[in-house]
Amino acid sequence: MNPGPVVVLAGGVGAARFLRGLVRVVPPEDIVVIGNTGDDMWWHGLYIAPDLDTVSYWLAGQADESRGWGIRGDTFTAQAAFARLTDQSWFQLGDRDLATHWYRTGRLAAGVPLHQVTAELAARLGVRSRILPMSDARIETRLETDAGDLHFQEYFVRERWRPTVLRIYWTGLETANPAPGVAEALAAARLVLIAPSNPSISIGPILRVPGMRQLVGAARSRTVAISPLIGGRAVKGPTVELMRAEGARPDALGVAELYRDLAAGFVLDTADAALAPAIAALGYRVAVRPTMLDDMDSARQVATTALQLLWQPAAA
Template identity: 45%
Template structure:
């Protein structure tokens, strides 16, 4: 019998760390990482896919260890020259990173789907996992704030998340659907678990679940769907999760994350610092240390999550 395959839903840094742990914990099982592309945008004429690239760089062991995003040992000659010419520098593209965006833009313009380009990049970077965009069609995240409505990167990077969030919307065409590689991963008879990584539930995972038909496909697959809490000790490790929750008027608490995902989940991995919240959750909960400060931590959380999912799968 073949080892079970795994499907992970991921946003940026936190999700990519767990995806890396899952890659090393999966054994001979195939890992597919479906990544948020609601953050994608056109900048300086280039198609930029921040979460996709974070997944690629992390699983290829190329990511900047200090930031979690971008490339290790990056240089900034292009940005320095652009600044001298008066160009837009609010979204910084390192020289090595720039090559990724240039090549992706060229191939998209030639008619290749994003999923094929990402698969080829992953192969060339030596990644033994399938990294796939949630859709080959554009689905864009927009943030409604007290200062107007912003495209995601405008809100997240240019505005530094400062405006008060009022609502989050997703804009997409009627023909938007999950990418074919993601659909094949869901149809895989060896699929043993679906893991929702500890990415921002509102800005990173919600766009994935907003792809028409995907939430129903996930739920209908009949394998355990387990989410790992993005909160550690009632706070986000990185990013604006807690700020967004407060401004949307919901408690900054792991049990609120469970309520947010609703009937999609079969189980929840809760950080040990929040163990007192376990009794508030009306679904199976596994408590462990979810803080991923080292590669060994990533593998630890991944193994705990997969063992939990396997126990749910075999529960009578």
């Protein structure tokens, strides 16, 4: 299947699992990933970009699929040594993973913009698709909780998403723009896919970059969103909790409501089939199918469904 250029708005693990199926359906060179950087953080002098790295490792065939993050077969010798020196070692970095962060940090310190560093890393990993950060600007996803003000990684990793979230907000947006290449990729895309990522803290930050929502909205007629929820539950992580914190309905219909001005197609799981008529009433073309991304084949089938919802090959 070759519909032409395909752009994917992507978070971390859910998007990465989806992308491993998409690259089996669409030539990898025709895929552009616009990745979330709201999770990025400085960690003991290193610049960490969790979602960009997760997508890169999965597309490179190097991901630790059992964890969902990191590099398969990585060791944690440096992490163990660091933990003996400080109690601030809650963010786990494998030894090979550290090399990625050292490289990125050094290049950023030399004045190289994030989009270029991301491209360099992807090329060195052997990734054939193009991976773009949503912005070169430093944007942070932060949460006001009953345990205080937290960076998303503090909430998600250190606190294991136990605090009650009162508000989600972002710093750095006021000076941000879409990264170079983002606007051009969206304008040229034959199809745009919103990956099955958390709409609040994975897709949400991308869409909040000034000008981004307008760019995606201009491609609405050729955009398909895939629900990250199955039966009103997240496969992993605090999607439901964070949607509630933003006042959104925490189910597939709620996700569809968030994207109604951005997408014309919507894929939801069979467990949520009863919501399909209400989603169609929002103006979507709807596909109902199993969306659990258990393996390569299931990811390929979900990707195929999403592509065929708004695109059909020309007759021979």
